[in-house]
Amino acid sequence: MRVGNEKTYPDCPVIVRIVEVGGLTKSELMHKLRQQSVLMNELAERLFADDRFTTSDTTYILQTIELTVADLGFPDGATIVQIFKRANDLGLQLCPLELGPHLRLVYLDQPEGSLGHPLQTNQAPYGSITIASDILTENVDFPKGFYLRRINGVLWLRGYRADHLHVWNPDDHFIFCQSKESLNK
Template sequence: MRIENGEKIYPNCLTITRTVEVGGLTKSQLIQKMQQHSILMNEFGERLFAEANFTTSAKTYTLNTIELTVRDLGLPEGATTTQLFKRANDLGLELCPLELGPNLRLRYLDQPEGYSGQPSRQHQAPYGSITIASEILTEDENFPKGFYLRRIKGMLWLRWIHCR
């Protein structure tokens, strides 16, 4: 499949795939493991972690992830979260469980630097970050919508997504 300007979209585009083991750890155990690896969380990431609706599976399972850009979904001008999720679903992709964020962060310790002096971008994911497309816990505009992974000046982060 191609969009009007000839760019390839999923599944006919370059992708990064990962197999990630998820589950088997409580939220407290995940936090402890992240601290052991010096992984940082911002205040809103901690708030999301503390939310009662954010649960972890007692049973371990494996997920296959696909890393794509919004453009890879055929949306070169960007889109709302609802539009992104619908487009991904139309292409046969599913949302990830929220617990994938901390589990992927723990397994992707060699993430390249994302800052590299790049200017911040408004209404877009930061350079070098990986946003986890997961179910939104609440429609409250002031509550975090999910996690993203980033390396900033050598430090690994699990941060929150803010979007409407």
């Protein structure tokens, strides 16, 4: 639970990561995930299989910012539309969908987040980090994006579904992009 008067972005603590993205086909990316013993749920597999999920031939660097919904100024939670708009107003950008698997490959020491917490349904699981990315379709049955999670020591790249009315909790974590830099590889 958050206490009032906490600072919001950009005047709050955030986690910054520099991630190299691109340069791999979807099958090469899938192979690297398997090499790292990363598991995927059915929704992540559906995202991977969809033709609208593309990868870049060019390698580039993304600077990402991890923060909570409350860090964006929503102490009572917010919908994805509200979250994305506020982030945009604050100069943050949505991430390319391919960041999810690339970030999973480099963020191998993600802590367990659900230990000591009750199971939740229709909510982001404790300890999960949702990648803020463009939504491919408004179809409620199709996954909206990826999130990262560690469950019983196993790393996961998972897909999620949520409609535009879903209210994310103030302590839910999101990754946004702050900058992009091309690499000549």
